[in-house]
Amino acid sequence: KQEVTQIPAALSVPEGENLVLNCSFTDSAIYNLQWFRQDPGKGLTSLLLIQSSQREQTSGRLNASLDKSSGRSTLYIAASQPGDSATYLCAVMGRDDKIIFGKGTRLHILP
Amino acid sequence: DTGVSQNPRHKITKRGQNVTFRCDPISEHNRLYWYRQTLGQGPEFLTYFQNEAQLEKSRLLSDRFSAERPKGSFSTLEIQRTEQGDSAMYLCASSLVSRRDSSLLYGYTFGSGTRLTVV
Numbered sequence: 001k002q003e004v005t006q007i008p009a010a011l012s013v014p015e016g017e018n019l020v021l022n023c024s025f026t027d028s029a030i031y032n033l034q035w036f037r038q039d040p041g042k043g044l045t046s047l048l049l050i051q052s053s054q055r056e057q058t059s060g061r062l063n064a065s066l067d068k069s070s071g072r073s074t075l076y077i078a079a080s081q082p083g084d085s086a087t088y089l090c091a092v093m094g095r096d097d098k099i100i101f102g103k104g105t106r107l108h109i110l111p
Numbered sequence: 112d113t114g115v116s117q118n119p120r121h122k123i124t125k126r127g128q129n130v131t132f133r134c135d136p137i138s139e140h141n142r143l144y145w146y147r148q149t150l151g152q153g154p155e156f157l158t159y160f161q162n163e164a165q166l167e168k169s170r171l172l173s174d175r176f177s178a179e180r181p182k183g184s185f186s187t188l189e190i191q192r193t194e195q196g197d198s199a200m201y202l203c204a205s206s207l208v209s210r211r212d213s214s215l216l217y218g219y220t221f222g223s224g225t226r227l228t229v230v
Binding site for chain 1: 117142144146151152153154155156159166167200202204218219220221222223224226
């Protein structure tokens with residue numbers, strides 16, 4: 001059974017710092033991995049999608065990497081801003097076509 | 112196309128009442144998923160459709176829950192005889208998969224969710 005773990009559960013950093021969020025999964029047989037952002041009480045916004053054959057994806061200040069063999073992904077946020085404060089969720093899609101989510105990392109950027 | 116639309120945004124109901132939520136996916140997407148999210152947790156899979164066929168249901172989806180996707184367009188999720196433990200955010204997502212090999216062509220797009228409170 002696929003399990004997705006995100007570390008840390010919560011993180012507070014001063015504005016302007018670079019930061020890394022971690023995601024690990026137990027079954028490396030995945031089709032893709034997706035990072036989402038969720039603001040309080042809101043739905044999910046897709047940030048980056050990495051197919052199983054890819055190693056990383058970049059969008060603006062965000063960079064996501066995937067090491068399928070070791071079951072790890074990282075989300076790197078450069079030059080953090082207060083508007084980046086949100087919960088970041090990692091999700092993997094396996095051969096059973098279901099998306100399994102981690103519990104998320106609550107990020108707070110201090111002005 | 113304005114993305115995935117869910118209605119209502121909020122629903123407060125008394126225990127024992129029935130509720131129905133609606134999801135309108137992105138029009139060209141053939142996959143539709145329902146998820147449930149409680150406070151401090153990641154979303155949990157409930158069920159998914161490919162076109163009008165319901166392909167899988169989670170054990171979380173008790174017999175009080177039923178989902179439909181008539182004609183492969185919008186979907187409804189009904190909860191009968193609601194209980195306080197049903198209080199959660201119900202999220203819908205859609206995606207497009209290849210008809211040839213079911214590979215994901217685009218990432219999942221989620222709606223804003225329906226927040227259910229059972230009192």
